[in-house]
Amino acid sequence: MSAALHTHPTAGPGLSVAGGPTGAGKARRTVSEADVRGRWWRLALILAITVVVLVPIFVVVVLAFTPATTSTSTGLTFENFSNVFAKTLASTWLKNSLVTTLSTVIVSVAVAAPAGYVLSRGRSKAVSGYSLLLFVMQSLPIITSVVPLFLLFANMGLVDNLLGLTIVYVASTMTVATWMMAAYFDSIPVSLEEASWIDGCSVFGSFTKVVLRNSLPGVLSTAIFAFLLAWNDYLVAIVFLRSNEIFTLPMGVQSFFQQNATDWGSVMALAVVMMLPPIIVFAALNKYFSVGGIGGSLAGR
Secondary structure, eight states, X not given: OOOOOOOOOOOOTTBOTTSOBOHHHHHHHHHHHHHHHHHHHHHHHHHHHHHHHHHHHHHHHHHHTSOOTTOOOXXXXXXXXXXXXXXXXXXXXXXXXXXXXXXXXXXXXHHHHHHHXXXXXXXXXXXXXXXXXXXXXXXXXXXXXXXHHHHHHHHHTOXXXXXXXXXXXXXXXXXXXXXXXXXXXXXXXXXXXXXXXXXXXXXXXHIIIIIGGGXXXXXXXXXXXXXXXXXXXXXXXHHHOOSGGGOOHHHHHHHHHHHOTXXXXXXXXXXXXXXXXXXXXXXXXXXXXXXXTTGGGGTTO
């Protein structure tokens, strides 16, 4: 009588003969659970950091719309904003800040774009020396040049003057703005310009019609950098400005706070006014920030 042959079913991946998980299956499951826990920890950390950053802003906004203790209004109100604009030079400070900031942005971008193009495309000792000079200037803090500039501008009648303040802002943003533009121009293929040259375009024409047209995110990044530096500056303004009607908004907020340290609603209302323009700029220009649009220009070539 022949012996009966007993066969075992073939074990699937991650299963033992008895149908239980093998060591590899357990390892995969353990790694997966660890990844999930790691994601939750990262999410909790990001949420904690977000709360720490946003809570002070939330408090400022709430206090700005909260009526003063002497007010008869109840609930949220715009009373603090009306008091600030009626009893102070807030509108003048806002106008001064907008004038200096927008002038700084326009001049910085207009000068940094061609300068960055030369740094990106130029290959000579003069360009390399200019690049090194920009690097050295970028490493110097602005405070080192404020006092010499003040003495120079005092002899030129540019102290307590928005024009002098704008010149300082443009000079302080020019180094980084040029580097930012050069870095973005490096990402634009030179073959695009060569194609335009073949079609009869000049160097300046290819720069304006090809390079700048494909550099909108870089231009906007440079503009926002210049905007934030000029809009938020307090150190340079306090050195060069003296008259209350020439103050920019940061100096106006500081002077108003010194005089109304107990009126938190009005102080926070002025702080909200100062926060609004950067928020509006980011909200309006955010959709223009994109990458990868240049590669499509080479399609079919």
